[in-house]
Amino acid sequence: MKTRLEIIPLIDIMFFLLASFMMISLQLQIVRTVKANLPTATQAMSNQKPDIVNVFVNRDGQVSVDKKPISFADLNTMLTNRFNLNTNLPVYITGAKNATHGEVVSVLDFVKRAGIQRVAIAVKAAPDQS
Numbered sequence: 001m002k003t004r005l006e007i008i009p010l011i012d013i014m015f016f017l018l019a020s021f022m023m024i025s026l027q028l029q030i031v032r033t034v035k036a037n038l039p040t041a042t043q044a045m046s047n048q049k050p051d052i053v054n055v056f057v058n059r060d061g062q063v064s065v066d067k068k069p070i071s072f073a074d075l076n077t078m079l080t081n082r083f084n085l086n087t088n089l090p091v092y093i094t095g096a097k098n099a100t101h102g103e104v105v106s107v108l109d110f111v112k113r114a115g116i117q118r119v120a121i122a123v124k125a126a127p128d129q130s
Contacts, residue, residue, distance in 0.1 A: 053082060053091045054122075055111065061103040072110065079114040090118040 055075075056064045063070055065078065083089050091111050095104040104121070111119050 051082070051086050051089060053079065053089065055091060055093045055107060057093065057095045057099045057104050057107050059096045059098040059100075061099070061106075063107060075110070076114055079111060079116060083115050088118065089116055090120065091116050092120050092122045094122040 054066055056067070058064070063072065063075055065075065070078070079091070093104060093107055093111065108119060108121070
């Protein structure tokens with residue numbers, strides 16, 4: 001009976017030991033850092049207002065922008081002017097609870113015809129019924 005030495009399990013064990021020693025040696029490195037005393041901000045308020053248009057549609061289909069009533073002609077002029085200044089202008093459309101779907105969609109279509117591509121319908125989460 002001849003004894004046979006299998007080498008494949010020995011190779012597996014050697015690779016395991018090599019990987020283990022490599023991981024341990026990475027953790028033993030000394031991390032050298034420089035302590036820095038950085039100043040802190042005393043007032044972190046931005047003076048710049050984000051360029052966002054909030055359009056609200058009430059139950060009668062009347063439109064207001066930033067809580068100021070506006071006609072469709074003035075809305076078109078305002079949206080076109082703001083879009084010419086910022087082609088990445090976001091518009092958020094909010095409808096009153098009793099506004100019809102058709103009124104909100106017609107305002108959405110009106111905003112899209114002004115050339116604005118970033119339009120979203122703003123919604124509130126329903127109160128938890130449980």
